[in-house]
Amino acid sequence: MGTPEASRAALPVSNTNSTPPVTLPLVTLNDLLWLLYLYPIRLLARVLPRWSLYAIGKLSDPIIEFDARRSKARAIPWIAQACRTTPAHARRIAGQSLSNTMLRTLDGLLLLRPSGDKMLRCTGLDGIQHLESAIARGKGVILLAGHLCANRIALRYLATKGHPALFVRNQWPENKAEGRFGRRFLQPRNAQLLVRANPDHVTIQDPDCSLRIMRRLRTGGLVALQIDAGGGTPIEQPFLGVPWRVRCGIFEIVRLTDCAVVPMLCLGSSSGFRIRFDPMLEIDGAPSRETFLSANLPRFLAVVERHIIENPEEWRLWNNW
Amino acid sequence: MEQLVKDAGSGSRDTMDRIRRVFIDSLQLNLREEDFSYEAKLDEAAGLDSVAAIEFVTAIEKEFGITFEPEKLTIELMRDLKELTAYVDQRTTRRSASEGPA
Numbered sequence: 244m245g246t247p248e249a250s251r252a253a254l255p256v257s258n259t260n261s262t263p264p265v266t267l268p269l270v271t272l273n274d275l276l277w278l279l280y281l282y283p284i285r286l287l288a289r290v291l292p293r294w295s296l297y298a299i300g301k302l303s304d305p306i307i308e309f310d311a312r313r314s315k316a317r318a319i320p321w322i323a324q325a326c327r328t329t330p331a332h333a334r335r336i337a338g339q340s341l342s343n344t345m346l347r348t349l350d351g352l353l354l355l356r357p358s359g360d361k362m363l364r365c366t367g368l369d370g371i372q373h374l375e376s377a378i379a380r381g382k383g384v385i386l387l388a389g390h391l392c393a394n395r396i397a398l399r400y401l402a403t404k405g406h407p408a409l410f411v412r413n414q415w416p417e418n419k420a421e422g423r424f425g426r427r428f429l430q431p432r433n434a435q436l437l438v439r440a441n442p443d444h445v446t447i448q449d450p451d452c453s454l455r456i457m458r459r460l461r462t463g464g465l466v467a468l469q470i471d472a473g474g475g476t477p478i479e480q481p482f483l484g485v486p487w488r489v490r491c492g493i494f495e496i497v498r499l500t501d502c503a504v505v506p507m508l509c510l511g512s513s514s515g516f517r518i519r520f521d522p523m524l525e526i527d528g529a530p531s532r533e534t535f536l537s538a539n540l541p542r543f544l545a546v547v548e549r550h551i552i553e554n555p556e557e558w559r560l561w562n563n564w
Numbered sequence: 565m566e567q568l569v570k571d572a573g574s575g576s577r578d579t580m581d582r583i584r585r586v587f588i589d590s591l592q593l594n595l596r597e598e599d600f601s602y603e604a605k606l607d608e609a610a611g612l613d614s615v616a617a618i619e620f621v622t623a624i625e626k627e628f629g630i631t632f633e634p635e636k637l638t639i640e641l642m643r644d645l646k647e648l649t650a651y652v653d654q655r656t657t658r659r660s661a662s663e664g665p666a
Contacts, residue, residue, distance in 0.1 A: 449614070450613070451614070453615050453617055454614070454637040458635070461637070499619065499622045500618075
C-alpha cells in the first residue's frame with residue numbers, strides 16, 4: 244500500500260491544490276486497498292485483537308508487494324547504494340519497509356480506539372535527559388525525525404507521559420500509486436482519521452502553521468517534525484545519495500525562535516516500540532536565512548540520514564519517493 | 565489623519581508607517597510603503613505565507629522592542645494592518661509604563 248501520509252511533496256501554502264490531475268487513472272489497486280482499510284478493516288479493528296489485525300496485514304503482504312512492485316524495483320538500487328549493501332539485501336529492506344508501513348498503518352486504527360493509549364507498549368525510552376535539558380532552555384523543542392513507521396505511536400505515547408508534541412504534517416501528501424478516486428475521496432477520509440488519532444497537529448497547508456508552531460515553542464512546548472514534511476522554499480541538497488529539494492520553512496522557524504532541535508528515533512510497533520532522543524543539535528546562529536541554512540541544514544539532514552541508514556526497513560519512503 | 569486613526573481605535577499613524585516599512589524590509593518586497601493603504605490586508609497587498617508571517621513577527625518585535633503574547637500569534641492579526649497597529653501600540657505603551665519615567 245502506498246503512503247498517503249508520506250509528505251515528500253510538501254507544498255507551500257500558496258500552491259496548495261487538491262484538485263486531482265487529469266492524468267491519474269480513475270481507480271487503482273492502491274485505491275482499492277485503501278478502500279478496504281478505511282471501511283471494513285477499520286470497522287473490524289474496533290473489535291479485533293491486535294494480533295488478528297496484524298495477521299490480516301501479514302496476509303495482505305503479497306498484494307501490497309504486487310501493488311508496489313514498480314516503486315520497489317526503483318527503490319532497490321537506491322537502497323543498495325545508500326545503505327552500501329547488496330541488491331539482495333536491499334530487496335529485503337524494500338519489502339520489509341512496505342510491510343512495516345502497512346502494519347503501522349494498521350496501528351493507526353488501534354489508536355482510534357478509546358483504549359488506544361493503553362495498547363501502546365514502550366519497551367525503551369533512551370536519552371530522555373537530552374529532551375529534558377532541551378526543554379529546560381525554555382525556548383521550545385523541535386523533535387526532528389525521519390519519516391519512520393513508529394513515529395505516530397511514539398508521539399501518542401509521549402503525550403500520555405506528559406510530553407505532548409504538536410505534530411506537523413502534510414494534508415495533501417503525494418501518493419504515486421493512487422488514482423483520482425483515492426485522491427478525491429479516500430485521502431481526505433484518511434486525513435480525518437489521522438486527525439482523530441492525533442488531534443494535536445498542524446498541517447503545512449494551514450495559513451497559521453508557522454505561527455502555531457511558534458506559539459507552541461514560545462510556551463516551551465514540543466513540535467514533532469518529520470524532515471520531509473516541511474513547507475516553505477525548497478533548497479536542493481544531497482540526501483541518501485540523491486538530490487532532494489528540501490522544504491526549509493521549519494528551519495526558518497529554528498533560526499527565528501532559537502528553539503532547540505533534538506533528534507528523535509522511534510522504532511517498532513504498538514506492541515513494542517522504542518524511543519531514543521539524541522543530544523540536542525548544535526546550531527550555528529546566523530542572521531540571514533542563507534547563511535543559517537548553509538551552516539545547519541547539512542547537519543539536520545545528516546542526523547536523519549544516519550537514523551534511516553541504521554534502520555532502513557523502518558523508513559516509509561523508499562517505495563514512495 | 566493620525567488623530568482619525570487613533571479615534572478609530574487602530575493605533576497611531578507613525579506605528580502604521582513603521583509596520584509597513586518593516587513588512588517590506590523583512591520580506592524583502594519590491595514595493596513602496598505608499599503601495600499599502602491603511603485599510604490594507606497585508607497578505608492581499610503582497611503574499612504573506614505561513615513562514616513569512618514569523619519573519620514579519622520577529623521583525624516587528626525587534627523594531628518595537630516588544631514580544632507578542634503567544635495567543636496573539638495568529639495570521640488574522642498579522643494580516644490586518646489596523647489591528648496589528650493597535651496591538652503594537654498597546655504593547656509598546658505597556659512596556660513604557662512598566663519601565664517607568666526615565
